[in-house]
Amino acid sequence: MRLTVQAGIVRLTRRKKEILDREYSNLQKLLKGDRDAPLYSANKQQALRYYKKVKLKEYPLSLRNDLINLRRAKAFWFLKIPVYGVRGGIKVPVKPHREFPENAKLCESKIVKRKERYTAMLTFEFPAQPMRECSSILAVDLGERFAATAVLWQNGSVMKTQFYGKEIRGVRRHYAWLRRRLQERGLIQVVKRVGGKERRVVNAILHRVSKGIVSLALAANSYIVLGDLKGIRKRVNGRGKRLNRIVSSMPYYRLTKMIEYKAMLVGIPVITTSEAYTSITCHVCGCEGKRKTQGLFICAHCGEYSADLNGAINIAKKFERWMGYMPIHGAEREPALNQPKLEAPSVRVG
Numbered sequence: 001m002r003l004t005v006q007a008g009i010v011r012l013t014r015r016k017k018e019i020l021d022r023e024y025s026n027l028q029k030l031l032k033g034d035r036d037a038p039l040y041s042a043n044k045q046q047a048l049r050y051y052k053k054v055k056l057k058e059y060p061l062s063l064r065n066d067l068i069n070l071r072r073a074k075a076f077w078f079l080k081i082p083v084y085g086v087r088g089g090i091k092v093p094v095k096p097h098r099e100f101p102e103n104a105k106l107c108e109s110k111i112v113k114r115k116e117r118y119t120a121m122l123t124f125e126f127p128a129q130p131m132r133e134c135s136s137i138l139a140v141d142l143g144e145r146f147a148a149t150a151v152l153w154q155n156g157s158v159m160k161t162q163f164y165g166k167e168i169r170g171v172r173r174h175y176a177w178l179r180r181r182l183q184e185r186g187l188i189q190v191v192k193r194v195g196g197k198e199r200r201v202v203n204a205i206l207h208r209v210s211k212g213i214v215s216l217a218l219a220a221n222s223y224i225v226l227g228d229l230k231g232i233r234k235r236v237n238g239r240g241k242r243l244n245r246i247v248s249s250m251p252y253y254r255l256t257k258m259i260e261y262k263a264m265l266v267g268i269p270v271i272t273t274s275e276a277y278t279s280i281t282c283h284v285c286g287c288e289g290k291r292k293t294q295g296l297f298i299c300a301h302c303g304e305y306s307a308d309l310n311g312a313i314n315i316a317k318k319f320e321r322w323m324g325y326m327p328i329h330g331a332e333r334e335p336a337l338n339q340p341k342l343e344a345p346s347v348r349v350g
């Protein structure tokens, strides 16, 4: 499995900048047909191999894995880049956008240039992690009010509940409003920039949410069980155009991928279960209930409780039944969530 980490090349001395500029611009010349442009031989081979059939406005410098290397010296990471005319290449400080993974092998990587700045796209390969044998379930319901509601389920009862990502909906509404305003004024360029900003803000939240979920699962040694995305779409069908639009564009897919990825790095199995009925079934008596607005679920026999928690518990139970062998020592009927009355859930992210 592979991961690419972006790392800005920083604090370039004038000499190193010139050398890198030369290597980069000769690469462009080569790929635009100047076969004699002086380029480090392996960089040339890589270029001809990868870009023969691709037309790009600018080509990134592609580096062979055995010729680059990444070393830490005090506070900085240094990347060695092979270049034409400099024996041993040049060593440049890099600042990664996220931590470099441990115990991973550096693979072929790229260097791109944007607005006079260079960024290294370093690709790492991990050995496959052995999957853990878990002793509990962390059921995660992806939803509208909270991006994710997690229930830690063990021995037939809820050990812990956690709500994540409440702020996403607000962020998305804010940017939707902002885009409309900008469009009205014909500021199309600004609209584009704002879209990029929104994506970064939401991504940062999703990273915190997925990290929180995976570390909770790791601490409790749990399987992570996710409701699948088809279920969510079905759930909101026919519940108003506006809501439908918000939900269908919620970044569930990105969140699911982040959880799967982070879990895989630590050997936690992630299982996706069909969400069919988990949102309309009462988790206590198993009857069909109704999901009201404001995140409330109503069962004719048991009363009202948080729809998000109800969904998550149903996901946990469903997986437990499916697993069969999970030890269940709890009572047959766990206390309903509305006894004692459920407080408004506190929101914590991270």
Ligand SMILES: [Zn+2]
Binding pocket: 282, 283, 284, 285, 286, 287, 299, 300, 301, 302, 303
């Ligand atoms: Zn009920």
